[in-house]
Amino acid sequence: MSAILKAENISKQYRLGMVGTGTLSHDLNRIWASIRGKEDPYLKVGAVNDRSIKATEDYVWALRDINFEVKQGEVLGIIGKNGAGKTTLLKILSRVTSPTTGSIKTKGRIASLLEVGTGFHPELTGRENIFMNGAVLGMTKSEIKRKLDEIIDFSGCEMYIDTPVKRYSSGMTVRLGFAVAAHLEPEILVVDEVLAVGDAEFQKKAIGKMQDLSIGQGRTVLFVSHNMASVKSLCSRSIVLENGISVYDGATEDAINYYLSNEQEIIPEDLISIKDRSGTGIVKFQSFHIEHSNGQIIANILNGDPIKFSFKVDVSNLTNISNIDLGFSIHTPDDELITVLYNSYQNKTIQVRENGEYIIQCVIPDLSLNEGHYIVKGRIECDKVESDWPKVPLGKFNVVKGDFYRTGNLGFNGKSKLLIKGEWDLKK
Template sequence: MSKPIIKVEDLSKAYQIGQFGTGTISRDLERFWTTKIRGKEDPFLRIGEANDRSVKGASDIVWSLKDINFEINEGDAVGIIGKNGAGKSTLLKLLSRVTGPTTGQIKVKGRIASLLEVGTGFHPELSGRENIYLNGAILGMRKKEITRKLEEIIDFSGVERYVDTPVKRYSSGMYVRLAFAVAAHLESEILIVDEVLAVGDAEFQKKCLGKMGDISKGEGRTVLFVSHNMAAVKSLCNQGIVLDKGRLVDYSGVDDAIAFYSANSMKDFDSPSVHKSFGDKITITNTEIRSNGLPIGKGETLYLGDKIEMSVSMDIHENISDLSIAMDILNTNSELMAHVSNEDDGANFGKLLKGQQLTVTIRTDALLFIPGSFMINFWIGAGHIESIYTIKNFFNFHLEQSNFTKRTRPLPQHSRLYLPSFWNIQTRER
């Protein structure tokens, strides 16, 4: 029977927004006396709020994590999932002892290798080879242990040509290749990986996921993995932790955890659109969505092969030389299914002048996603860099199978997209 290798009890982490301190010397002294001398909880943290970035708060204290409790057994591969700002990265930093908890405690049996962000633990002036030894020493490895794994690490990373070059000259992709290779091959009992693998190319991501699978299933080591890619979480992990606004809302088998997260994400689909303006450079005056020539509302059921047409009208309040528009289409797991941009399709708005009115109409080609529910977020900016206006949950819809495909059985849910193809079949007598 597996034994717990990580035990988390009443774990919380608070951060202060804005200036540090309480604002008065007397309150700072009270905080020092209570926390440092008496060893009690900070009295000024009780007024803190949950970490909901979408609303303006009344307190300058936010709880990135609040009252987290769980145990992880030796050999488990645990996917930590949740929306942006849910507390996933904070939890990994606490487990890796990059930062300390505000309250609660963490008990860990064994050494931890962490890959939290590009270049974690690397010294930029040292070469790749020297950083391998440095990371190993930090993990408590003996020099001969590191030397034994050295060639394997270099080969896996694919940066052999540059291994004696200072890492400050590495690209972000080279950085993460070497960092993952070091974390995965040195003999730690626990491997913690944040979603830094997105920096690498597709081939390297696949290689990393395979290595993490070997570590967990083949070597019996414990893996904690943060990702928005539910397919990767499902294939790699056997357990799932779901975080929401700093609280642990589900800890179960990975299939159940993903299902819980998906059901929770559906609440966003039912919520109103959220408009946010940056600098009041434009005002949205009208939006309209049509399908098959008819206006449709949010939550409409569409069918495989349908097209949608979206119109957005706006008043221009300042001169804009390089207007940019983009849309993200997300599924219920908050996974990006498609990104649509005027840049991709060669649409140029020219210079827009103060006082002008603009109407932009975007018509998609046939929707070929595997049936499910989808949300469209709308972004308006300048030069594809500066945000001018955003609309979260601009439009959502349900997509169902149709006679666009001749298939009579449901399309497989592990796929993402239906790709029409053309077949030529020939038979002849021998």
Template sequence: MSSNTILKVENIGKQYRLGLVGTGTISHDLNRFWNKIRGKEDPYLQVGEVNDRSEKSDSDYVWALRNISFEVKKGEVLGIIGKNGAGKSTLLKILSRVTSPTTGLIKTKGRIASLLEVGTGFHPEMTGRENIYLNGAILGMSKSEINKKIDEIIDFSGCLKYIDTPVKRYSSGMRVRLAFAVAAFLEPDILVVDEVLAVGDAEFQKKAIGKMQDISNSDGRTVLFVSHNMAAVKNLCTKGIVLENGKSIFEGSAEESVYYYLNRQSKLNTQNLLKRTDRKGTGEIRFTKVELLNFNNNSVVELLSGEYARFRLHMFFFEREINHNDLVFGLVIYDQNENKIADYYSDEMGIKFTNIKSYVDLEIPKLMLRGGEYYITIVVQTAFRVVQQIDVIHRVFNFKVFSGDHWKAGKVNRATNVALMEGKFKNDYS
């Protein structure tokens, strides 16, 4: 392990038995025990399935994690991304020594403080102040060291009024506030934070993320961060790994990891629209597919608020003699409550088409939608003399917007209301 590496994970695996604890038979238990005292591998480790919780199991064993390896250097913030059940929390519990790995090796330098669940490590009968000293002692700190930090911890947590009250009377939000303050201010070399910050309110989340940035930037300490908030991962982390079914499927920068994760679902909206029977229009042109592309030209179904977006409308011409100069393309965005959010029409932008071959694009430099679920309706019509609809399909494409720090103010925008967006239609680039 290099001098600048503070955490090294080598081929970590965690296997669980489904149902009963143990192998299920005395002979298997004795076989496992005999191999263990001889220093040999557990014979049942080779038996087990990938951790896909959506499928019926044909084995008694499952790998929650399998062959996970990575390194984290001092001062880095590692974001761990994945769907529910991907193995994120299991990995953090192993790194925090809450549970041991079935296979593999972990090398660390320094103290590790973890915030995995609401009030992890707190004794419910002890007061908040007593729990601060208890957690500090667990981290190996002396009483004098804790005394120097205790005022900052209490002030940051915002629990001054209740600090001498037993923790069992705290709300879940108060527990998270105090637990995070203890973990952050008692100066661990590695801070491990699970999704628990979602329990706190928006003000505290902003404070917590700011504190984690200070820990890594100013103090040069390392943070391991798990969150489903892609904006927080992108803004806070310097690198990321993506887990799926217990395996690491991608490792790179935080931005690369976020977009890799978001792009995994891109094939869900590639159905052939020619099969739709609920369309309107004369039919000389038929839409065949809609794609949402990000700034890397990747097809996605999820984006961050405020980022570049391009809707690509694929089509087939049944009648090639149509004058393309007369065509008007439209795209209308609705929220999930059928409220119209924004619409774009090419003629209002002064766009004239000359030779459309297979698709047109609507470019939106900044997708000024707040976090939420949306869908679109697409239109092609002619504006020559009298408007005549050629093809209109309602609800052709669903996509999701994650709240983001669009204004770079350290605050994620609210998941309500919307803002107007700029956009411009372009002909295909062939």
């Protein structure tokens, strides 16, 4: 299938602390370079788009040398940290702003929903904004009239459709904005974080609509979100941006694993050097990490995903065959206990016959923790005698909202720490 959108060497440069291109002298230097047929001198300078460090130059590259193609009917996810350049890229693709270098080639009409209430006039009613927004997207009045009832019904704002938009909540505004953008039949739909303010019912509805656009109507969707479950359920391919640079382009599941494994620094494997610990020391924790089901070491986990807790232990001074009972507990950052598990709880026997290093793994097929930060502590008994109990955490990890219920419905779990599933039935 042919490419409907192509980005070639897209870069975007901004001047820090200034609006516009900068000073008059900079503009004159640019004009003089252009007259002589030379490159813009300020394209040779500029810092990397890393917001965590102090600025040392006047210019920064929000994006640098982005290249990709999107085929008709494809749903492309764009993920990355805040400030990675995702919204800047979508603004360039939507013609809201122009690239400093590079070019965008598209076939067909682009409809964009880059933020809540994009293109809405707060003094106009919802109905009037539908017509205005549709006209901006290039639709005729008759085309908008034909789709009007469907747009209003999808938005769920029928009661307030003749009320000025300034009185809408952020959720109502994004519902109406998404309904307009999705129903006016664009060849390419660009969506940036609109699901962040929607409730669970709207999120499911919006994802279903985007799937219908791509699969049922062969339209192309570019989707930016920090909600990895939504990206995973909707997109077949994703791009990871990091400091304005495309660092990964491939299958969505692999892209998400890449993003999550690099978003947070992995805990150092130095447990053997912990001084504050008790026990005989026959078996001691040496290192700890968490693995995805594909074997990749991660510090960020989608709830509902299968993972492995992997403990490397050091066995010394062993005199005979010993039974190891390894336990770990999960806590909140303020040390509230969430759960504990030992291999003996499940009648699982782990025996060692000689000294050396061993890896003990516990597979968790369906992580049931809600979003948040957690720490892991550990304790080992050897032949029912305490062997090692470090008084500091073995590691930490972060849980990101995933498709725990395997339905596409992300649910609303409030401040609860644990997620549960049930078998539902009706009897009379």
